[in-house]
Amino acid sequence: xxxxxxxxxxxxRNQCRIISEAKNIDFIxxxxxxxxxxxxxxxxxxxxxxxxxxxxxxxxxxxxxxIKALNSWLLKCIHYEPEETPDGPVPFSPGRxxxxxxxxVCNRWSQAIYDISEKEVxxxxxxxxxxxxxxxxxxxxxxxxxxxxxxSPKDVERGIKALQKDEQKILKAWDALNKKVVFxxxxxxxxxxxQIVQQSRPAPLGGLKASLKQIFDAMAKxxxxxxxxYEELDLNTELDRITxxxxxxx
Numbered sequence: 001x002x003x004x005x006x007x008x009x010x011x012x013r014n015q016c017r018i019i020s021e022a023k024n025i026d027f028i029x030x031x032x033x034x035x036x037x038x039x040x041x042x043x044x045x046x047x048x049x050x051x052x053x054x055x056x057x058x059x060x061x062x063x064x065x066x067i068k069a070l071n072s073w074l075l076k077c078i079h080y081e082p083e084e085t086p087d088g089p090v091p092f093s094p095g096r097x098x099x100x101x102x103x104x105v106c107n108r109w110s111q112a113i114y115d116i117s118e119k120e121v122x123x124x125x126x127x128x129x130x131x132x133x134x135x136x137x138x139x140x141x142x143x144x145x146x147x148x149x150x151x152s153p154k155d156v157e158r159g160i161k162a163l164q165k166d167e168q169k170i171l172k173a174w175d176a177l178n179k180k181v182v183f184x185x186x187x188x189x190x191x192x193x194x195q196i197v198q199q200s201r202p203a204p205l206g207g208l209k210a211s212l213k214q215i216f217d218a219m220a221k222x223x224x225x226x227x228x229x230y231e232e233l234d235l236n237t238e239l240d241r242i243t244x245x246x247x248x249x250x
């Protein structure tokens with residue numbers, strides 16, 4: 001896990017650097033002609049972003065759930081009487097009651113992983129997703145206007161249905177995500193893209209580039225915090241091992 005987080009930290013720092021050096025991201029997005037291909041790419045980007053948020057959330061929640069379940073199961077094997085002091089009960093420690101090393105490691109692991117919050121990463125991802133959605137919304141409105149002025153009624157109907165189909169895909173993905181990570185306080189599902197945009201917090205100044213960089217900044221910070229936690233866990237485990245070896249010798 002230490003190696004994994006080292007690699008991820010390096011990757012996210014590189015991503016931050018690349019995004020910082022990138023030019024014309026917002027100009028290209030704002031100035032792009034809302035063609036069918038551009039609209040399809042925007043929808044695809046939005047769906048990929050929502051899937052990324054969902055996958056990241058599930059990945060972290062699964063790790064936390066796993067170690068919590070493992071630690072809870074191990075603690076059931078320990079007979080523990082809370083020690084009272086004038087300052088209150090002494091915090092529980094498997095090591096203090098003479099539990100085997102695996103109990104100590106799992107308890108520390110559980111405490112460490114629950115001290116790491118993924119909220120900043122998910123919030124940054126959501127902000128970018130809303131910005132992409134706003135882009136689609138603007139281009140969709142522009143395309144509807146062109147359909148009405150340039151095409152036959154049959155082509156207009158076909159174009160409107162395609163836009164409605166894309167909107168339903170987006171709403172379905174947001175609904176599914178909202179059931180895992182409650183972003184929007186809605187009951188009975190989302191009814192429109194406009195509802196998502198209106199109920200989301202205002203996006204920061206700077207547009208898509210600044211928002212994308214914010215994601216990788218948050219990811220780098222999350223990876224760095226996780227790396228430090230696992231390095232500390234490894235260090236404490238090694239120090240405990242050395243202490244036990246010395247006690248055997250003495």
